[in-house]
Amino acid sequence: MNRPLAELPAYVRPVFDMHAHPSPQGDGQIERMLAAAERVGITRMILSDLGRGAWREYPSEEQVRRANERVYDIVSNYPGRTYGYVYVNPNHAETRSILEDGLAQEGVVGIKLWVSCKDDAGRVDPVYSVLELAQDRQVPVLIHAFDRTGGNLAGELSPGEIANLARRYPQAAIVMAHLGGVWQRGVRAIQPVENVYADICGTRAYLGMVEHAVRELGAGRVLFGTDAHGRAFSGQIAKVVGAEVDIADKRRILWDNSTQLFLGERKVSADDC
Amino acid sequence: MIVDFCVYIGDWPTYELPYRDADGLLHLMDRCAIDMACVSLAGGMFRYDARDANECLCRLAQGHTDRLRLIGTVNPLVPTWREDVQDGIERLGLAGYRIHPTYHGYELAAPPVLELAKLLAGVNRPLFIALAVDEERFQHPAIRVSEVDVGEIATFTSRVPDTTLVLNGFKTAQVHELFEMGEALDRVVLDINAMDQDFEGLRTLVERYGVERLVYGSQMPFLYPEAALMVAGYSGLPEKEIEAILSGNWRSSPVLSGLQQD
Numbered sequence: 015m016n017r018p019l020a021e022l023p024a025y026v027r028p029v030f031d032m033h034a035h036p037s038p039q040g041d042g043q044i045e046r047m048l049a050a051a052e053r054v055g056i057t058r059m060i061l062s063d064l065g066r067g068a069w070r071e072y073p074s075e076e077q078v079r080r081a082n083e084r085v086y087d088i089v090s091n092y093p094g095r096t097y098g099y100v101y102v103n104p105n106h107a108e109t110r111s112i113l114e115d116g117l118a119q120e121g122v123v124g125i126k127l128w129v130s131c132k133d134d135a136g137r138v139d140p141v142y143s144v145l146e147l148a149q150d151r152q153v154p155v156l157i158h159a160f161d162r163t164g165g166n167l168a169g170e171l172s173p174g175e176i177a178n179l180a181r182r183y184p185q186a187a188i189v190m191a192h193l194g195g196v197w198q199r200g201v202r203a204i205q206p207v208e209n210v211y212a213d214i215c216g217t218r219a220y221l222g223m224v225e226h227a228v229r230e231l232g233a234g235r236v237l238f239g240t241d242a243h244g245r246a247f248s249g250q251i252a253k254v255v256g257a258e259v260d261i262a263d264k265r266r267i268l269w270d271n272s273t274q275l276f277l278g279e280r281k282v283s284a285d286d287c
Numbered sequence: 288m289i290v291d292f293c294v295y296i297g298d299w300p301t302y303e304l305p306y307r308d309a310d311g312l313l314h315l316m317d318r319c320a321i322d323m324a325c326v327s328l329a330g331g332m333f334r335y336d337a338r339d340a341n342e343c344l345c346r347l348a349q350g351h352t353d354r355l356r357l358i359g360t361v362n363p364l365v366p367t368w369r370e371d372v373q374d375g376i377e378r379l380g381l382a383g384y385r386i387h388p389t390y391h392g393y394e395l396a397a398p399p400v401l402e403l404a405k406l407l408a409g410v411n412r413p414l415f416i417a418l419a420v421d422e423e424r425f426q427h428p429a430i431r432v433s434e435v436d437v438g439e440i441a442t443f444t445s446r447v448p449d450t451t452l453v454l455n456g457f458k459t460a461q462v463h464e465l466f467e468m469g470e471a472l473d474r475v476v477l478d479i480n481a482m483d484q485d486f487e488g489l490r491t492l493v494e495r496y497g498v499e500r501l502v503y504g505s506q507m508p509f510l511y512p513e514a515a516l517m518v519a520g521y522s523g524l525p526e527k528e529i530e531a532i533l534s535g536n537w538r539s540s541p542v543l544s545g546l547q548q549d
Contacts (some may be wrong), residue, residue, distance in 0.1 A: 050487050162422070163425060163428055195424070217425075219513075220513045245483055246483040248514075255517070256511030
C-alpha cells in the first residue's frame with residue numbers, strides 16, 4: 015500500500031502542543047489523550063481546564079479554582095510532559111490571588127483567558143490587571159480570539175481587540191488563539207503588534223493558513239497548538255506538515271517558539287526530549 | 288489506490304483558494320499519493336445555470352480526466368434539472384452529481400430530489416451530498432448557510448435505498464446520529480474530512496459502527512489534504528482498517544468502483 019504522507023515526516027518530532035484541554039467529562043481520559051498525542055510526536059503539552067461538562071462562558075470563582083486544581087494535578091502527575099495555564103475569569107475580585115497561586119505552582123507557565131474578557135458593560139477593562147501582572151512577571155497570556163459571523167460572544171475578544179490590548183501592554187507576551195478565527199483577517203489585525211503571537215489550533219485545517227501566518231508574522235510568531243481534547247492531534251499537525259514553508263520554519267512552529275516563549279529555552283535538540 | 292471523494296476546483300467567492308486549477312489539484316494529489324479525485328466546481332452552487340457550471344468544470348479539468356472524475360452540479364428545484372443531468376452524463380461525461388441542499392434552499396424530502404436520486408441509481412451514478420462547505424461560524428455574512436440536517440439525510444437514505452450516496456463533511460457526532468437513526472445505509476459511504484473532532488473520535492466511531500462505510504475525502508483545496516490522511520493514519524486503528532478507509536472500502540461499491548473505469 016502506497017501511503018507515504020499518512021506517515022509523519024521525520025522532521026516533525028518532537029512537537030510542543032501549547033494549547034490543549036483535558037476532557038470536560040473528567041472520566042480519566044488524560045492517559046489516553048497523552049498516548050494519542052505521543053503517537054504523533056507530541057512530547058510537551060500545555061493544558062488549561064475550562065470546566066466540567068459544558069464550559070461556562072463566565073465561570074464562578076469556585077469553578078475556576080476547581081478547574082485549575084485539576085490542571086495542577088495533571089501537571090504534577092506528568093511532569094515534563096505536561097505544563098499548565100492558570101485560567102481566570104478576570105471579572106472576579108479574587109483574580110489576582112488565583113493568578114498568584116497558580117503561577118506559584120510547579121509547571122504552570124502561562125495564563126489563560128477564554129470568553130469572559132469583558133464586564134457587564136462590554137468593556138475589556140477587567141483584562142488590564144491580568145496583563146499588568148503578566149507583563150511584570152514576564153508570563154505569556156493565551157487569549158481565545160474569534161471573529162464570528164453574526165457577532166462574538168459577550169466576553170469574547172476579536173483579533174482587533176487583542177491587538178489594542180497588546181499595544182497598551184507592549185512588554186506583555188500575548189498569544190492570540192486560533193489565528194483569530196477567520197485567519198486571513200485575524201493575522202492581519204495583529205501583524206503590526208510584535209508582542210502578539212498566534213497559535214494555529216482548533217479550526218479546521220484550512221489550506222494556506224500556516225503559509226499566510228508565516229508570511230505575515232514571520233515563523234517566529236507562529237505557535238503550534240491542537241485544541242485537543244476537542245480536535246484530533248494528527249489533523250492539527252497536518253496543517254504544518256502540509257504547509258509549503260521551510261522545514262526550519264516548521265520546526266520553529268512545532269517546537270522552538272514554544273520552548274522559548276513558555277520555558278525560556280533558547281534551543282533544544284530533539285535528542286534531549 | 289487512494290481515491291479522494293471530496294474535492295473542488297475553481298474559484299470560491301469569499302477568498303482566493305491557494306490552488307484553483309487542475310495543475311494545482313494534481314500537485315496536491317501527488318503530494319499525498321492520491322490517485323484519483325471526485326471533483327466538483329467550487330462555486331457551482333452559486334451559478335444560475337447548472338449546465339454553465341458543468342461546462343466550466345469540464346474546461347477546468349480538461350486533459351486530466353484520467354485522474355479527475357467530474358462530479359456535476361445540479362439544483363433539482365430548477366425546472367430544467369432533468370435535462371441538465373442527462374446532458375451532463377451524455378455530453379460531458381460526468382461521473383455523478385453533488386448537491387448542496389442548504390445552498391439551494393430545499394429539503395431532501397422534496398419530490399425532485401428523490402427523483403434525482405432514483406434517476407442516478409438507474410444509470411449507475413453516485414449522488415454526493417455535501418453537508419456544508421465552510422464553517423457556519425466563519426461564513427460571509429451575505430452567504431450564511433446551515434448544515435444539512437442529519438435526520439433529513441437518515442430519512443432520505445431509507446427512501447432511496449438503491450442509490451449510491453456519498454456523504455461529504457459529516458462530523459464525528461453527526462455520524463453517530465446517522466448510524467443511530469439510519470436504517471438503509473448499505474449503499475451509503477461517508478468521507479472522513481470533517482471527522483477530526485475529539486482526539487480519538489474516528490477510532491471510537493469505527494469501534495462502535497465498523498469501518499465499512501468510511502472513505503477518504505479531503506475537501507481540498509479548502510483544506511490541507513494531509514489532514515484527513517493523518518487523522519486516519521494516526522487514529523490508533525489497526526492498519527487493516529486504516530487501509531480500508533483510505534483505499535479499500537470504495538471498491539466494494541459496484542457504482543464507486545465503476546468510477547475507476549470511466
